[in-house]
Amino acid sequence: MHYEKAMEMRKKITILLLLSGLVLALLPLSANRSFIVKPGKLLSEILNPEVSLTADQVAKLIVNEDSTTRLIDLRSPEDFRKLNIPGSVNIPYNDFISSDLYIYMTDKNVKYIFYSNSDFYSNYAMVFAKGLGYKNSYVMKGGLNEWFNTVMESKFIGQRISARENALYETRTKAARLFTQINSMPDSLKAKFIASNKFSARKLDGGCE
Amino acid sequence: MGPLSSYFLFPEWLELLVAFIIGIGFGFALEQAGFSSCRKLAGMFYGYDTTVIKVFFTAAIVALVGSQFLNYFGLLNLKQVYVNEFYTGAAIIGGVIMGAGFIMGGYCPGTGLCALSIGKIDALVFAVGGLTGAFLFAETYPVIQNLANSDYKGPVKINESLGMSPGLFTLLMIVAAALMFWVAEIAEKRFARPEIKNAL
Numbered sequence: 001m002h003y004e005k006a007m008e009m010r011k012k013i014t015i016l017l018l019l020s021g022l023v024l025a026l027l028p029l030s031a032n033r034s035f036i037v038k039p040g041k042l043l044s045e046i047l048n049p050e051v052s053l054t055a056d057q058v059a060k061l062i063v064n065e066d067s068t069t070r071l072i073d074l075r076s077p078e079d080f081r082k083l084n085i086p087g088s089v090n091i092p093y094n095d096f097i098s099s100d101l102y103i104y105m106t107d108k109n110v111k112y113i114f115y116s117n118s119d120f121y122s123n124y125a126m127v128f129a130k131g132l133g134y135k136n137s138y139v140m141k142g143g144l145n146e147w148f149n150t151v152m153e154s155k156f157i158g159q160r161i162s163a164r165e166n167a168l169y170e171t172r173t174k175a176a177r178l179f180t181q182i183n184s185m186p187d188s189l190k191a192k193f194i195a196s197n198k199f200s201a202r203k204l205d206g207g208c209e
Numbered sequence: 210m211g212p213l214s215s216y217f218l219f220p221e222w223l224e225l226l227v228a229f230i231i232g233i234g235f236g237f238a239l240e241q242a243g244f245s246s247c248r249k250l251a252g253m254f255y256g257y258d259t260t261v262i263k264v265f266f267t268a269a270i271v272a273l274v275g276s277q278f279l280n281y282f283g284l285l286n287l288k289q290v291y292v293n294e295f296y297t298g299a300a301i302i303g304g305v306i307m308g309a310g311f312i313m314g315g316y317c318p319g320t321g322l323c324a325l326s327i328g329k330i331d332a333l334v335f336a337v338g339g340l341t342g343a344f345l346f347a348e349t350y351p352v353i354q355n356l357a358n359s360d361y362k363g364p365v366k367i368n369e370s371l372g373m374s375p376g377l378f379t380l381l382m383i384v385a386a387a388l389m390f391w392v393a394e395i396a397e398k399r400f401a402r403p404e405i406k407n408a409l
Contacts, residue, residue: 014387020274021383024376027281034292036363 035131045135046127052141053113055150056168059175062086068109071140072096074116074125081190085115085147086178090194093121097128105134115140115147152176212289236323245324247315247331248405254312256400259393266386273379297360314338 035042045051061069062085071088073080080090091104093116105112112129114122114137122139129137140147154172161169185193214224242264243249252258279285311317314335316324321339324332350357368378 010390014390017270017274017383018380018387020278021270021376021380024274024277024281025374025380027277027376028374034364034366034369036361036365038361038363 036133037131042127042131045130046123051126051130051137052139054141055147056172058085058113058115058140058147059151060171062178063171063174069111069113070107072104072112072114072125074114074121075144079117081187081194083144083183085144086175086182088115093125096125101129101132101134105129105136108136111136111138113138113140115143118143118145152179212285235319236326239320239323240327244320245327245329245332247324247329250317250320251312251315252402252405255402256396257402257405259397262393263390266389270379270383270386273382277375277379292364292366294364295362296358297362299357299359302356310339310342 037045058071062071065087071085073084073088073090074093074096075090076092077090084090096104112134114125114129116122119139119142122143126137126139142149151172154169154176156165156169182190182193213219219227239245243260244264249258249260253261276285276287276290280287307317314321314331316332316335318339321332321335325336346353366375368375371378
């Protein structure tokens with residue numbers, strides 16, 4: 001008798017648990033992803049100076065139309081529409097950290113370079129991506145502020161120019177010209193250009209990889 | 210709101226006091242469930258008494274459901290709850306050692322202390338053995354360090370590696386537990402050992 005009563009109770013509790021499990025399965029709970037890189041290793045990886053590229057290095061990549069790098073702009077879509085570095089794609093920071101990165105960082109052989117207005121968001125995004133095991137994450141040091149200071153406002157002061165300085169100056173000028181061309185497009189054309197350059201469109205490109 | 214210790218900086222004595230109180234509750238629950246009897250624990254392996262799996266799985270699914278709901282209503286931030294780090298090789302070897310010790314000694318570490326507290330002599334020997342093992346581990350750590358740290362996978366959760374939502378995983382766990390309880394009940398009838406059970 002006592003045993004049967006206990007059995008009844010157990011059945012009721014089991015049903016209650018099953019029902020609450022059903023409710024939980026239907027709730028929109030966020031599935032967090034955990035870092036798979038050991039903290040110590042992650043720290044040494046992100047402190048490695050090689051993960052940050054200078055604005056000049058990025059300018060060179062743009063001028064050479066380097067296909068092994070991908071610039072990711074972490075600012076808001078409005079800011080991106082106003083100004084962006086040629087060849088970059090826009091993934092707002094909040095979207096970036098709240099979605100699965102394999103959507104964006106599909107190619108292991110491509111260097112993904114993050115930038116925002118300064119270093120703040122780009123560094124966070126880089127640590128986030130590296131922690132999840134994406135070794136191919138980099139930042140553009142100083143962000144757009146640094147880009148303006150070095151590339152856009154580059155002026156030659158002095159009498160004589162060395163070959164090295166000349167090359168650097170030329171790259172800067174070319175990159176600045178590209179930047180101005182892209183960003184001075186009429187709004188409608190620009191919107192079309194941005195839409196064509198979105199990540200989802202990459203799959204349609206094909207080509208030899 | 211929770212976990213509280215991440216919002217307030219508790220002094221050390223308070224942290225230890227909280228641990229002490231939770232420990233008393235845990236030990237009390239274990240003892241009440243009959244886990245201080247090594248014959249009951251060993252029954253799990255022979256099938257005549259499956260209390261162990263029932264108690265532990267019930268605890269696990271109740272905690273799963275409770276923590277998920279608290280998380281959903283914003284009362285507990287599960288992101289701040291510590292998740293043990295996973296080392297594949299170490300987990301397999303440690304699991305084998307733990308299982309062998311469990312079936313030979315008749316206790317797992319927690320229940321061993323529980324049985325010690327009600328004065329069982331075998332549990333005293335078991336605890337001494339466990340402490341000796343811990344001492345040897347610490348002393349030989351430099352030698353086995355590479356093994357202990359191999360195959361680091363991070364603090365991953367099962368639902369993450371399967372790519373499913375925590376809620377769906379909880380539901381599957383509950384279904385699995387219910388099925389397991391059902392099988393356990395059948396096993397208890399099939400491998401019944403009344404002479405042991407009555408003596409418990």
